Amino acid sequence: MDVAFENRKLEKRLCRLVGQAIDDYRMIEDGDRVMVCLSGGKDSYSLLDILMRLQRRAPARFELVAVNLDQKQPGFPAEVLPNYLRQLGIPFHIETQDTYSIVKKVVPEGKTMCSLCSRLRRGILYRVACELGATKIALGHHRDDILQTLLLNMFFGAKLKGMPPKLVSDNGEHVVIRPLAYVPEKDLIRWAQVRQFPIIPCSLCGSQDNLQRKQVGDMLREWDKRFPGRVNNMLKALQNVVPSHLMDRGLFDFAGVRATGRPEADGDLAFDPQTLPLVASFADGDDEEALDAASWASPAMTPTVAGAAGSADNASTQAQRRVIALSPAP
Numbered sequence: 001m002d003v004a005f006e007n008r009k010l011e012k013r014l015c016r017l018v019g020q021a022i023d024d025y026r027m028i029e030d031g032d033r034v035m036v037c038l039s040g041g042k043d044s045y046s047l048l049d050i051l052m053r054l055q056r057r058a059p060a061r062f063e064l065v066a067v068n069l070d071q072k073q074p075g076f077p078a079e080v081l082p083n084y085l086r087q088l089g090i091p092f093h094i095e096t097q098d099t100y101s102i103v104k105k106v107v108p109e110g111k112t113m114c115s116l117c118s119r120l121r122r123g124i125l126y127r128v129a130c131e132l133g134a135t136k137i138a139l140g141h142h143r144d145d146i147l148q149t150l151l152l153n154m155f156f157g158a159k160l161k162g163m164p165p166k167l168v169s170d171n172g173e174h175v176v177i178r179p180l181a182y183v184p185e186k187d188l189i190r191w192a193q194v195r196q197f198p199i200i201p202c203s204l205c206g207s208q209d210n211l212q213r214k215q216v217g218d219m220l221r222e223w224d225k226r227f228p229g230r231v232n233n234m235l236k237a238l239q240n241v242v243p244s245h246l247m248d249r250g251l252f253d254f255a256g257v258r259a260t261g262r263p264e265a266d267g268d269l270a271f272d273p274q275t276l277p278l279v280a281s282f283a284d285g286d287d288e289e290a291l292d293a294a295s296w297a298s299p300a301m302t303p304t305v306a307g308a309a310g311s312a313d314n315a316s317t318q319a320q321r322r323v324i325a326l327s328p329a330p
């Protein structure tokens with residue numbers, strides 16, 4: 001195997017997937033100042049790395065500023081990130097706030113500290129975003145984080161709710177984006193090895209692993225190995241929601257359903273043989289041409305960001321759909 005070739009392919013795939021997510025959800029626009037939250041883990045390092053690559057070739061002009069919150073966890077190597085960021089020559093800010101002591105004081109021994117810790121971190125990062133004049137806050141959550149959240153919400157929260165690629169912060173003041181939304185975690189693990197990021201372990205605070213999230217993550221990884229394409233199709237399913245075929249009365253007016261006397265294109269095929277559209281995945285590596293139509297992924301296309309999403313979507317949709325008859329007609 002030619003390692004350099006494989007690495008180059010991985011880099012192209014990462015840029016394509018991130019570019020497409022940015023395009024699809026208009027995550028970054030001309031003139032944006034994007035605050036990239038860096039934790040020292042593989043995901044946020046990769047996020048910054050890929051955004052810097054796209055910044056050089058994307059049609060929109062935008063600024064990046066990296067931010068790390070030093071929460072004063074015992075043993076946190078405070079010099080690692082500043083040294084790395086200085087080498088990159090990118091504007092950055094290290095915010096030092098001892099949230100570790102607060103969390104330790106407030107949360108009873110043996111209880112998980114993550115929920116309070118994240119709430120404190122969120123508030124601080126929003127404030128820093130204001131101080132830095134950031135118009136967007138970029139987080140390093142990836143495809144597998146989104147799907148884990150979806151399943152956890154179903155299993156334990158009785159809700160069909162994932163993790164949005166773009167949202168308004170809970171204080172209403174910021175737009176938060178997740179440019180890695182289409183990226184499988186396994187690609188980020190490999191990219192961190194290729195780029196040799198100086199990873200800071202995330203176990204410094206001594207908080208227990210979230211066991212349920214870990215179990216769901218293991219299940220997704222197992223599916224990905226045994227049934228290639230399934231996990232990506234789950235992500236695609238989040239983009240192809242049919243409210244009339246779910247059961248939320250707030251989303252669809254079931255009470256108002258009446259026979260119209262006209263055939264319905266999206267009607268229920270109650271008595272027909274079922275056919276399922278098999279949606280090829282973003283990360284499968286095929287249909288490269290169609291996917292490269294996304295303006296952020298390809299410097300050859302230079303429409304405005306706002307104008308490109310529709311055409312890219314059409315091209316990729318046409319190229320990605322194949323139909324497989326699951327059962328012959330009776």
Ligand code: SF4
Binds near residue numbers: 207
């Ligand atoms: S693992 Fe530690 S640093 Fe991370 S959210 Fe939980 S308590 Fe905070």
